Amino acid sequence: MQKPQPLLKKDQQAPQLPLYQSLEQNLDRVRAILGDSNDIVIREFKLGTKGHKAALLFVDGLIDKALVCENILNAVMIQVRQVEADGEEQLSPQELLTLLSERGISMLEIKTSDDFDRIFLAALSGEAILFLDGVAKALVISARGWEYRSIQEPETQTLIRGPRVGFTETLRVNTSLLRRYLRDPNLKLKTIYIGRRSKTEVCIAYIETIANPTIVEEVNKRLATIDVDAIMESGYIEQHIQDDWISPFPQLQSTERPDHVVIALLQGKVAILVDNTPFALLAPVTLNDFFVSPEDYYERWTIGTLVRLIRYLASFMALILPALYIALVSFHPEMIPTKLVLSLAAGREGVPLSAFLEALVMLVSFELLREAGIRLPGPIGQTIGIVGGLIVGQAAVEASIVSPLMIVVIAFTGISSFAIPTYSMAIALRILTLPLMFLSALFGLYGFILGLFLIGGHLSALKSFGVPFLAPFAPLSIKDLRDTLFRHSLLGMHWRPEHLKTQDQTRMQDLRTDSELAVEEKEKSLAQARPRGGKS
């Protein structure tokens, strides 16, 4: 059994598996551990005029071959000979190593290492390792280069107006995208490795002078507790560090858009970027965050506000519409206007199913269509939608399996759930629709309210990294309400969200008047003076 190793603090630790002096022993060890996988390449060669034995270890496919040939092999095999010829005295292996790293190899990043664990990790993450006979050290040369998807427009969060840039699967590219938006020296990117076997690179990004240090610390603490063999996607991390694993609601936000991440960082949140996936995680989140799209800020405030209202309405409809229909039709028809009741009754004539079963059948078939549409390639997926939605729906009504109004209700529910910008939130609401329908079928409006109350109670108890999920509605913050149901003009958004308790609350010029500032100063000096006064 291998123990999880804190890779972060490797530098301060004594090597657990120190390198040998002899090159032969080192290479034997490499062969013994890395085995004979045919992508592991060990290039042995002789160095300089004296013919020092040396070897280069790398993984084929993970390094930039041209770079390695040009800047490492060429340098150490040919140029070193000239350097050595200039010098009079013979160099020891140690001096040779220093010479190589300081003057020989023209690569950007070179480190020395004396620990096999680190060397294996480096080699397997795409770095070239140079062993030299006679030194218990090796040079770790950064020469990463592999095939990756180029930057494309993100498919899950498309905007009408906004940058057409999405994250890719390579962490370095993703962090560079963040840097392109923020030329702020306070943007910190801290890297840790998670996963016993995968050793996945995970990057924690935050703006040091804005983010609440306790939240950053909490994120770090929770990440440090993850002990799994591999991190396949940021979803693994999300599920390991969320507050409540039973809750259907997502407690971290995932996004493919660098601009979205930067907006969140500027609000004082922490982003977690994971290698091998274009989805970054944002923490902490509140309910409101799931109804926000970066586009809200790019368009003028009237458009942003309208869109927000529609999204809130959509989420509400996606949650309650089928349940409300069931409750009204089967328990309280007196609430529905008379004319509508008559046409409804006419539509339901001959339908053998109860309102609940009818809704259930329709919801299930809707989900079936949706799932089938995703699995099939683009054009066929659309055909499924048309055949399923139009033809089967029409036929089902004509065959008296479902009533026409039911189709309208389910269609509205479906469309509403697609209007929510965050997929995980839409799914959560769709899941909750079912128990709500069940309660409504059992107890009518009473059950409906019971269900809503339980959902509300759950939401008000939920926290994401210590921040109440319902903020800024409850606990109420009047200041923050300007970025919720309504999107205030950018000119009016002076403050960062209060519930995040950021270090730097103002995001625009200070609007406090001189007298207000003076009062604040006075209070501050009083607060400082008080403890001293107490002591004396």
Place this chain on the structure above:
Amino acid sequence: MQADNEQINPLQLVLLLMNAMIGVGVLVVPARAARPAGSAGWLAVILAGLFALVLVWLIARLCQEFPDKTIVEMAIDLLGNNMGVGAVILLLLLWLLSAAFILRTFGEINRDFLLPNTPIEITILGILLAGGYLARKGIEPLARLGQFSLPISILLGLGSFLLSFPGADSTNLLPLWGRGWQGVLRGAASTNFAFVGYEVLLVLLPFLNKPKRAKAAGLVAVGTVTILYTLLTIVCLAVFGACSTAKILWPTLIVARTIELPGLFLERIDVFIYTVWLVQVFLLQSIMVYVLSLLWARIMKIKEHKILVWPLVPVIYFLALFPLNIAQLASFNTIASVSLTIYVLILVLGLSLLARGKGGKARA
């Protein structure tokens, strides 16, 4: 990470107190006031409100002297261990009875109004289980949910009642003095139960992050509820007249039934109002379960109130099922709420006097 200790702010306390008060009472206040007081029913409501204001002020004043203590620790401090625990256990029992009867009343209304064929045992159980679920989560979620839902409910409720003004006839409010001052007094006594609930301040004050605002919070909460009840009574009296109001079982809902609006999608507003009210009842029960379990936990010196929530639920459940019929329930309810109010008054006055005496000694 923000501190996880449970704290509520003054606004949340106001809304919690209002929530604890607005329950079954809001549906019957006009009838209860109109029966003895006639067309002066609204005066009776104001009088009852004033009494509640005085009592809540007394409670807040007492609690502010011990800002980090609930009634349990206060009573033990001032009365000694045995007496103190006994006094608080009596309070717990009265409270338990009043909560159970309120729950049962809710069940009866629900059967009358929404679900005539569903057994009352089931609806009561549903509300208790939901209450227990939320009560286990602690005071913060309760406060947040209250903050979220109560303003919406009040706005929707008030908005709908404004719509019933076209049916009102101001001559129904005459004579102003109704059946004389005795009627008004008796009306005040019988509407008093609708205000029961602000006593939870005895237990909730240690959770307030600004204890100095407790008095204001209590007064604002009771004052707002008084205004709401008074408005409601005036509307009912104006629409139905004193005689009819007195005879209607749930005048608040029936008055909503009179609302007619062209172009309104919903046929009957009253069911809509009922559902809005239902949310408040759920919240009220959660608060009661929370407060009772907290009180019990403090008496037994258990740190976590959570483990007492589920044992408490069956107790309330069976107490709620105890009355045989509505008539018996009504008399039980009156007895429980009146004795609770009087007991709280005596307890608070007694403790205040004792605290004054002790404080005086300490100062001297």
